[in-house]
Amino acid sequence: MPIDWFPLWLSLRVALVSTSVALALGLWLAYILANREFRGKEVLDAMVTLPLVLPPTVLGYYLLVLIGRASPLGKLWEMIFGSPLVFTWKAAVVAALLHSLPLLVKSSRAAFESVDRRYERAARTLGASEWRLFWRVTLPLAHRSIFAAVALAFAQSLGDFGITLMVAGNIPGRTQTLAVAIYDAVEAGNGAVARTLVILVSAVALLILTLANRLNPR
Amino acid sequence: MLQARLRKTFPQRPDSAGFSLDLELKAADGVTVLFGPSGSGKTQVLDSIAGFTRPDEGRILLDDDLLFDAATGVHLPPQARNCGYVFQNYALFPHMTLRENLMFAAERRPRLERHRRVTEMLETFRLREAAGRRPHEVSGGQRQRCSIARALIVAPKLLLLDEPGQGLDAPLKAEFYEVLRQVRSDFKTPVLLVTHDLDECFELGDEMVILREGRIVQSGSPRKILDQPVNVDVARLLGAFNLIPCEIRALDPGRNTSKVQMGDVELDGPYFPGRFKGDRVTLCVRPEQLVISARLGRPGPNQMTATLARAIEKPQGMRLEFEGGIIADVGRAEFERLRQNQDWLIEFPPAALRVL
Numbered sequence: 001m002p003i004d005w006f007p008l009w010l011s012l013r014v015a016l017v018s019t020s021v022a023l024a025l026g027l028w029l030a031y032i033l034a035n036r037e038f039r040g041k042e043v044l045d046a047m048v049t050l051p052l053v054l055p056p057t058v059l060g061y062y063l064l065v066l067i068g069r070a071s072p073l074g075k076l077w078e079m080i081f082g083s084p085l086v087f088t089w090k091a092a093v094v095a096a097l098l099h100s101l102p103l104l105v106k107s108s109r110a111a112f113e114s115v116d117r118r119y120e121r122a123a124r125t126l127g128a129s130e131w132r133l134f135w136r137v138t139l140p141l142a143h144r145s146i147f148a149a150v151a152l153a154f155a156q157s158l159g160d161f162g163i164t165l166m167v168a169g170n171i172p173g174r175t176q177t178l179a180v181a182i183y184d185a186v187e188a189g190n191g192a193v194a195r196t197l198v199i200l201v202s203a204v205a206l207l208i209l210t211l212a213n214r215l216n217p218r
Numbered sequence: 219m220l221q222a223r224l225r226k227t228f229p230q231r232p233d234s235a236g237f238s239l240d241l242e243l244k245a246a247d248g249v250t251v252l253f254g255p256s257g258s259g260k261t262q263v264l265d266s267i268a269g270f271t272r273p274d275e276g277r278i279l280l281d282d283d284l285l286f287d288a289a290t291g292v293h294l295p296p297q298a299r300n301c302g303y304v305f306q307n308y309a310l311f312p313h314m315t316l317r318e319n320l321m322f323a324a325e326r327r328p329r330l331e332r333h334r335r336v337t338e339m340l341e342t343f344r345l346r347e348a349a350g351r352r353p354h355e356v357s358g359g360q361r362q363r364c365s366i367a368r369a370l371i372v373a374p375k376l377l378l379l380d381e382p383g384q385g386l387d388a389p390l391k392a393e394f395y396e397v398l399r400q401v402r403s404d405f406k407t408p409v410l411l412v413t414h415d416l417d418e419c420f421e422l423g424d425e426m427v428i429l430r431e432g433r434i435v436q437s438g439s440p441r442k443i444l445d446q447p448v449n450v451d452v453a454r455l456l457g458a459f460n461l462i463p464c465e466i467r468a469l470d471p472g473r474n475t476s477k478v479q480m481g482d483v484e485l486d487g488p489y490f491p492g493r494f495k496g497d498r499v500t501l502c503v504r505p506e507q508l509v510i511s512a513r514l515g516r517p518g519p520n521q522m523t524a525t526l527a528r529a530i531e532k533p534q535g536m537r538l539e540f541e542g543g544i545i546a547d548v549g550r551a552e553f554e555r556l557r558q559n560q561d562w563l564i565e566f567p568p569a570a571l572r573v574l
Contacts, residue, residue, distance in 0.1 A: 116309070118306075118309040119309055119311055119312075121268075121270060121296070121303070122303065122305060122309040122310075122368075123311075123322070124269075124295070124296035124297050125268055125296050125297075125299075125301060125303040125369070126323040126369075126372055127297050127323075127326055127372055128297065128322070129297065132325075137311060140313045141311075141312070
């Protein structure tokens with residue numbers, strides 16, 4: 001039976017978009033958490049971490065409430081783009097984002113915090129704005145760990161199943177990502193397809209993890 | 219000129235005892251050395267001036283700029299303070315070459331001027347050959363010069379140095395003194411240097427401020443402080459003093475003389491203003507001011523007999539430790555001449571006597 005490669009391309013596309021968004025959002029959150037002192041900082045950190053421990057069904061439920069067609073956000077989206085967000089590949093991006101953000105924020109925060117404070121202080125005494133300090137000093141000094149964190153986030157968004165299933169569904173050729181396609185293949189008794197996809201996913205994940213390990217400074 | 223009045227309380231933490239800073243400080247042209255033991259609050263003073271920590275109370279004024287004022291809530295960020303800071307271990311950006319480090323600092327200047335300034339600085343601080351290398355690829359001396367050049371390239375109104383000599387070996391230290399003297403003469407930037415190294419105070423300090431437990435206990439020129447420490451604590455901090463308990467027996471302001479009873483020896487000294495007959499005081503004499511000779515007859519005026527316990531080789535000469543704890547420094551040649559001797563005489567020149 002010929003294998004439908006659509007889920008692979010979809011998953012890659014979803015992972016790429018979600019990782020890009022996670023990078024911007026996650027680095028910002030991580031930098032704030034690592035450098036600013038404010039009330040509720042640890043609550044924010046806990047909230048960002050929460051998806052790591054909650055079951056995917058709970059997260060999926062939240063997302064449905066948050067971006068479903070009846071929600072204000074969902075309505076706004078529909079008003080702007082003319083079609084609902086849920087049960088499209090874009091919803092899969094949101095799912096993957098939620099799935100991969102916690103670890104990215106956690107490890108980027110650690111990466112930022114591992115940069116010797118004196119470099120940042122030195123840059124400040126030299127008149128560097130916080131913006132320039134971030135781009136020219138903190139980020140370059142933490143870049144290896146950040147790369148590793150981003151690679152991990154990519155691998156994670158490639159593999160999301162539960163949340164994706166709940167908010168994007170399982171529409172072959174439209175929202176069926178790799179993980180969902182494997183589930184589908186097993187359910188339908190397509191052993192050969194399932195096997196191939198499983199091996200593929202494992203290989204890609206292994207590759208990315210190895211890369212992440214090599215990047216991470218010891 | 220820097221004028222600072224600071225007060226800050228650091229609450230007790232599991233990893234550090236409670237501590238408070240309360241001082242008033244001035245740093246004019248030249249080098250002001252902030253000297254104190256570890257934990258005296260030296261670095262906190264620098265950090266308050268640079269803007270890394272916010273004092274509870276006080277006011278910091280640099281030339282005409284108000285950097286901090288608790289009363290009106292002024293607290294400029296470090297970027298706006300115009301203070302160069304040379305960190306312990308220099309904090310050169312490890313991912314940039316020396317030239318890039320300077321470029322980073324000069325970035326707010328116009329392009330052409332920036333290049334000229336950087337080249338000039340590389341020249342002044344003898345960094346031209348090393349300019350293309352990263353900090354970990356150059357020598358300790360080059361790193362040090364680069365960190366000073368980087369701090370100076372923004373033309374700060376004040377240069378702060380945090381324990382710059384810490385962990386340097388002797389030749390590097392000498393080189394550093396050299397560089398800082400050059401900075402003092404070429405740049406005219408007032409320098410505030412924090413250290414617990416006495417050598418640095420005397421090599422570099424125009425003014426010296428002694429800090430102890432967050433408070434200033436004495437300030438003045440290093441020579442003056444060494445000549446007349448204000449109390450026993452300061453004398454101990456400065457090391458190298460004989461501190462001997464004694465009693466004042468007579469005072470004569472008219473002839474500028476006094477008599478001091480030290481054990482069973484009576485010494486002649488200068489008049490001590492503000493002291494009274496019968497005061498129990500601490501006699502304070504520097505080891506190199508004592509005069510050592512072989513005992514030939516009876517001890518003369520201001521002399522006492524002593525038994526040598528140990529003679530220690532020092533870079534500058536010999537340090538003699540006598541029984542009873544008195545220490546005297548003599549030249550090597552003089553010691554060679556006296557070394558066969560059994561009994562010793564220690565003479566306390568009247569002019570050298572100080573009481574605390």
